[in-house]
Amino acid sequence: MLFNNNIHLDSISSTNNFLLSLRKNNIFSEGLYVTTDFQENGKGQMNNSWESEKKNNLLISILIEPKISINNIFDINRLVCLSIFDLLKLYGINALIKWPNDIIINNRKIAGVLIENIFSNNIISHSIIGIGLNINQGKFLQYSPPATSMFLELINNFHTHQIKQQLLDIIEVRYKKLKIGYSDLNEYNNKLYLLEKSFRFMSNNKQFYGRIKTTLDNGTLVIYDESNGVEREFLNSELKYIF
Incomplete structure (x- = not known):
């Protein structure tokens, strides 16, 4: 089992930031992951915030050491998004991936991913994978797109610890495939x-x-522009969905 070193905190501003703060500590090595019951300042892509009720959802940051080229940086993003997709499929939930790294069910967001990388020359030496997965939360503030949870989709409560372990197992399987x-x-x-x-x-x-x-393999999104009949390519910060 790869992910066998867990630090659990009752409350923290950000699990990603906490994990990054351990960078000069001997504990900072592949397999370490941080979980929390409540995130005071959860963050997503492009400085978006992440809302989560205490103990109702999975808030986790995972450390891996991929040692892959910076040219393959989006491989990690795909690995994580597909792992969350696989997890939800186990529960009969059909999800889709909103590029680059949100998980959507029936036009509602159930999970988000924030990956922060550490580079050595042109190699990704470490990746901190932050995941927020809505599990048992029943009410949300207004977002665009709206939020949902496993509870709202299936009208059932779930054990967050069990879901956490299932997700870690799925990520490990996909990570091993990435490495080969x-x-x-x-x-x-x-x-x-x-x-x-x-x-x-x-x-x-x-x-x-x-x-x-x-x-594309590097994560670039290709969109056919209906106004001029031309295919256009976008990086994450260059495009916004208008709901």
Whole structure:
């Protein structure tokens, strides 16, 4: 079992930040993960916040040492998103992946991922994988897209510890495949939210309607712009979904 060193905290500002703070400590090595009952300042992509009721959800940051080229940085993102997809599938929940790293069910967000990497030359030496998965929370503030949870989808309460262990096991299996060069690009692309569906996006403060076609190996999103009939490529910070 790879993930066998756990630090659990009743409350913390951010599990990712806490794990990063251990960087110069001997404990900072692959297999370490941090969990908390409550995150005071949970964060997502592009400084978005993450809301979570105490003890109702899974808030976890995992440390791995992938030792892969910086050119393959999006491999880690795909690994984690597909692992969450696999976990939800175990419970009969059909999810999709909102590029680059949100998990969506029926147009509602159930999980988010924030990955922070440490580089040595052109190699990713360490990756801190932050995951927020809504499990038993029944009410949320208003978000775009709206939030949901396993409880709201299945009208059932779940043991967060069991779900945590299942997710860690799934991540370990996929991580081992990554280490031997397995490509999950097609798998990720087949599970993209809004794939080939007309939707409104914004880039450079200009809105347009387009259809998601695919992602490239480096994580670039390819969208067919319906206004001019041209395929355009976007990095994460260059595109916003307009709900």
